[in-house]
Amino acid sequence: MNIYLDYNATTPCDPRVVHAMLPYFTEIYGNPANGLHILGRKAARAIETAREQVAALLGSLGGEIFFTSGATESNHLAILGASEYAPSTRRKIITCAIEHKSVLAPCNRLRENGFDVIILPVDENGLVRLTDLENFLDENTFLVSIQAANNEIGTIQPIAEITALAHRYGALVHTDAAQAVGKIPVNVETLGIDLLSLSAHKLYGPKGIGALYVRGGKRKIALRPLLEGGGQENGLRAGTSNVPGIVGLGAACEIIAAEIGNESTRIQHLRDELEENLLAKIPNLRINARFAPRLPNTSNLTFNEEADALLLRLPCLMMSTGSACNTGAPEPSHVLQAIGLTRQQASSSIRISLGRMTKEEDIQVITEQIFSAIST
Ligand SMILES: Cc1ncc(COP(=O)(O)O)c(C=O)c1O
Numbered sequence: 051m052n053i054y055l056d057y058n059a060t061t062p063c064d065p066r067v068v069h070a071m072l073p074y075f076t077e078i079y080g081n082p083a084n085g086l087h088i089l090g091r092k093a094a095r096a097i098e099t100a101r102e103q104v105a106a107l108l109g110s111l112g113g114e115i116f117f118t119s120g121a122t123e124s125n126h127l128a129i130l131g132a133s134e135y136a137p138s139t140r141r142k143i144i145t146c147a148i149e150h151k152s153v154l155a156p157c158n159r160l161r162e163n164g165f166d167v168i169i170l171p172v173d174e175n176g177l178v179r180l181t182d183l184e185n186f187l188d189e190n191t192f193l194v195s196i197q198a199a200n201n202e203i204g205t206i207q208p209i210a211e212i213t214a215l216a217h218r219y220g221a222l223v224h225t226d227a228a229q230a231v232g233k234i235p236v237n238v239e240t241l242g243i244d245l246l247s248l249s250a251h252k253l254y255g256p257k258g259i260g261a262l263y264v265r266g267g268k269r270k271i272a273l274r275p276l277l278e279g280g281g282q283e284n285g286l287r288a289g290t291s292n293v294p295g296i297v298g299l300g301a302a303c304e305i306i307a308a309e310i311g312n313e314s315t316r317i318q319h320l321r322d323e324l325e326e327n328l329l330a331k332i333p334n335l336r337i338n339a340r341f342a343p344r345l346p347n348t349s350n351l352t353f354n355e356e357a358d359a360l361l362l363r364l365p366c367l368m369m370s371t372g373s374a375c376n377t378g379a380p381e382p383s384h385v386l387q388a389i390g391l392t393r394q395q396a397s398s399s400i401r402i403s404l405g406r407m408t409k410e411e412d413i414q415v416i417t418e419q420i421f422s423a424i425s426t
Contacts, residue, residue, distance in 0.1 A: 053412050055369045057347060057405030058201050058229060063298065064254040064406070070301035071256065074294040082291050083282060093293045100300025104261050107303040108246065109237035113266055116283045117296050120260035121228035122152040123276070124247030127262055127287070128224045129156040129195055131273035132245065133165065140192035140221075146170040146178050146207075147388040148200055153226050157195065166190075174390050175342035176205030184215055191221040198230035198246075202385040202401055203339040204348030206234065213242035222271060228252050228260075232306050233314065233345050238263055244271050250295065254406060255302030259295030317404050318346030320413055324402070325349055327417040332424060338389060338399065347404040352391065353424060357400045363423040367416060370401050 054062075074096060080089025082097055101112040108115075118124045133143070143165050145157050154169075161167040168186045170178050178196055187194070194216040199206045213223045224245035230236050231246075232253030238246055246263040250256055264286075265271050273286060280288035306313075328335055328351065336352040353360060357371040371383075382396035391399070402416070 051415070052366050052368060053416060054407065055367055055402045055404065055416070057408075058204075058252070058345075058401065058403035059370055060251045060257065061254045061405055062407065063251075063256055064302060064305060066305060067255055067298045067301045071294040071298040074297050078293075082293060083280070093291075096293060096297050097291055100296045100303075103300035103304045103307075104248075107231070107236075107307045108248075108263055109239045110263055111266060113284075114238075114263055116262045116264060116286045117291065117299070118260045118262055118287055119258055119292075120251070121150075121226060121247045121249035122260075124249075124260050124262040125150070125152045125195075125224075125226055126156045127273060127276050128245040128247060128264075129153065129193065130159065131276060131286075132193060132222060132224070132271060133160055133163075134274035135272045136165075136192040140190055142166045142168065142186075142188070142191045143193045143195065144168045144170060144183065144186055144191060144216075144221075145195045146172055146197070148172050148176055148202075148205075148385040149195070149197055150201060150226055150228070153195055153197065165192075170196075172205075172388055175339045176200055176203050176385070176389050177342055178207055178212070180208065180211055180215060183212060187215060187219045187221065189219060191216070191219055193222045193224060195224040195226070198225045198227035198236060199234065199345050200339075200385060201229045202348075202383055203342075203350045203389065204229075204345035205339045206230065206343040206345065209241045209243065213244075217242065229345060232302075232310070233347060235310065238265070244269075250299040250302055253302050253306055256295050256298040259292050259299050261299065313406065314346045317408065320408055320410065321347055321349055321402075321404055324404075324413050324416060327413065328420060331417065331421045336395070338386065338391070349402045349404075350386075350399060351402065352386075352395050352399045355398055355424070357398050360400065360423055364419055367419055370403075371397070371399065 078092045080093045082094035084090035101115045104115045105112045216223045222244045228249045231248040244265045249260040277288045338350040386396035
């Protein structure tokens with residue numbers, strides 16, 4: 051029996067999401083940019099409905115949601131797009147050491163373009179220290195980009211406190227919420243966020259579609275598009291819209307808005323039970339970021355042996371070492387090293403991420419299989 055334990059890498063598409071998407075492949079296939087015929091108009095209407103569904107989940111307005119190909123693109127659009135309009139007096143960008151590479155890469159590009167890029171360290175639980183942030187914030191700071199939750203260890207950052215501090219210095223705040231949205235409540239108003247990235251395939255929607263929230267209204271954020279020439283997404287993202295994908299993202303967000311409360315409680319209970327079981331059986335087990343505010347589904351475990359070898363002895367448990375995006379790269383996880391693990395410990399770590407299809411009876415099976423694999 052195979053058990054999928056890699057929901058932070060990607061989630062299966064919820065059958066209700068697939069059902070909502072299907073007509074947009076074969077029946078309502080019009081180009082939404084063409085309002086001259088009914089199929090184009092229906093597709094355009096479906097996009098606007100999805101925009102409202104995403105906005106409702108985030109507590110924003112529909113007009114503040116822009117569809118992209120995923121969180122990687124949203125992160126690039128937010129960071130590179132906003133920096134194009136940075137005043138000449140604000141050339142500093144602050145991010146942190148455990149960001150996803152799709153945040154660190156555009157920040158590095160900005161450094162090449164003359165920005166001063168500060169990479170904050172994190173504590174042993176993966177948390178950014180607000181005192182560190184305040185030490186670097188000044189009137190020259192243009193943007194603070196700190197993730198809402200980490201993909202490998204699940205640490206949830208104090209985003210409301212970060213935005214309050216950053217705004218005091220007139221800086222914008224972007225958050226990569228690819229792992230947070232769908233697992234914990236995220237409200238852009240109460241958190242004070244200016245720009246937020248999310249991805250459909252992390253929340254039981256399809257792959258290749260995501261969104262960027264861009265604050266509108268009086269404090270509207272100006273962004274320069276990465277892709278130009280078609281005028282779609284109010285000029286912010288050219289290219290024929292991925293209508294089935296957008297419909298799927300909207301449907302996925304609506305399901306989450308209705309179910310997140312019960313779902314998170316159930317999953318956290320299973321995760322905690324799994325950790326307790328494993329700790330009881332494996333005395334030297336280390337649970338990374340155990341005492342941080344953590345995503346309810348994520349458990350990152352360090353064993354006394356190489357994770358790759360251990361995974362080979364656990365072919366029925368579909369888990370990952372470090373982040374999926376780093377799979378195949380020889381470097382041990384930059385996240386685990388940033389929270390103080392040695393290279394050896396980092397390469398002896400496994401991420402288990404639970405999700406909607408994880409069942410109570412799986413927990414005993416996972417515990418027994420891991421225990422017998424490490425004892426052999
Ligand atoms: C925190 C985080 N940011 C960004 C991404 C990239 O998302 P996407 O696959 O939608 O480009 C991921 C997924 O791997 C992620 O976990």
